[in-house]
Amino acid sequence: MPPDGRLVLVGAPLGNPRDASDRLRDTLSAADIVAAEDTRRLTRLTRDLEITVPGRIVSYFEGNEEQRTPDLVAAILDGKLVALITDGGMPSVSDPGYRLVRATLDAGAPVTAAPGPSAVTTALALSGLPCDRFCFEGFLPRSGGARRSRLRALAAEERTLVFFEAPHRVAGTLDDLAATFGADRPAALCRELTKTYEEVLRRPLGELAGWAAEGEPRGEITLVVGGAPPTAAPRPDDDELRAEVAEREAAGASRRDAISAVADAYGLRRRDVYALVHTPPPAR
Incomplete structure (x- = not known):
């Protein structure tokens, strides 16, 4: 394979063209072929960025990606630089891209990225909810029954x-989320991220469901939902609790830290565990 042949995944602005990176500009300007989810949006973006795409532009979306993928892989193997860009964010993240990435790798050709904005991480950061561990679920099933079934499987997810x-x-x-996860579960509805009418509503699921019922929101929407509260392990008997505190102390923890750790593990009040540890077990 010629040395220049490769696939580049291009992260596109979510809505504000000023978020476009220099690498996006350079990649689009250098690509032999640009595969775009929507060629009209690509044209609008390049016009906003005042750049020219000298390469061939082809459409690449859910309806034609299966038939178009072999031709793009063949072009890469022939030494062409192929850039893949979707309407916003990174290709493959609930957008076309995975099929082409997999086929390119299977053909032994290189795949790289000109990374850019992501609605997932942008909404997560703006939500005010914990970001250290999260789970991206993409689009839920369209039918109510399938959607509720998926949500029931996620109800205990702590991320x-x-x-x-x-x-x-x-x-x-939102109605199904509130019914399945609980109306009080914290959440954020992020709408039109980075655009003129950006809006982030940080409310419990029940309140968001009521807000959405008043009228159909406009624009692209990302929902961020707080994880389920940790489930405490079943409470051991008193002797087992005393033994676990003793084991933690033997491992080097202070008695205070050992009591706190045991109380947290089983959802108990620390003063109750303290009292238990300082009360001799009954004679037998």
Whole structure:
């Protein structure tokens, strides 16, 4: 394979063209072929950025990616630089891209990225919810029964959850989320990120469901939902609790830290564990 042949995944602005990176500009200007989810959006973006795409532009979306992938891989193997760009964010993240990435790698050709904005991490950071551990679920099933079944499987997930949703389905999705996860579960609805009418509503699921029911929200929507509270392990009997505190002390923890750790592990009050440790077990 000629040395220049490769696939470049291009991270596109979510809505504000000023978020475009220099690498995006350079990659689009150098590509032999640009595969775009929507060629009209690509044209608008390049016009906003005042750049020219000298290479061939082809459409690459859910309806034609299966038939177009072999031709793009063949071009890469022939030494062409192929850039893949979707409407916003990184290709493959609930957008076309995975099929082409997999086929390119299977053909032994290199894949790289000109990374850029991501609605997932942008919404997560703006949500005010824990970001250290999260789970991206993409779009939920469209039918109510399948959607509720998926949500029941996620109800005990302790990581923060991120979903994409269409405006016309978001009210039903929020109703199902509130019914399955609980109306008090904290959440954030992020709408039109980075655009003129950006809006982030940080409210419990029940309140967001009520807000969405008043009228269909507009624009692209990302939902961020707080994880389920940790489930405490079953409470051991008193002797086992005393023994666990003693084991932690023997391992080097102070008695105070050992008591706190045991109390937290089983959802107990620390003063109760303290009293138990300082009360001799009954004679037998």
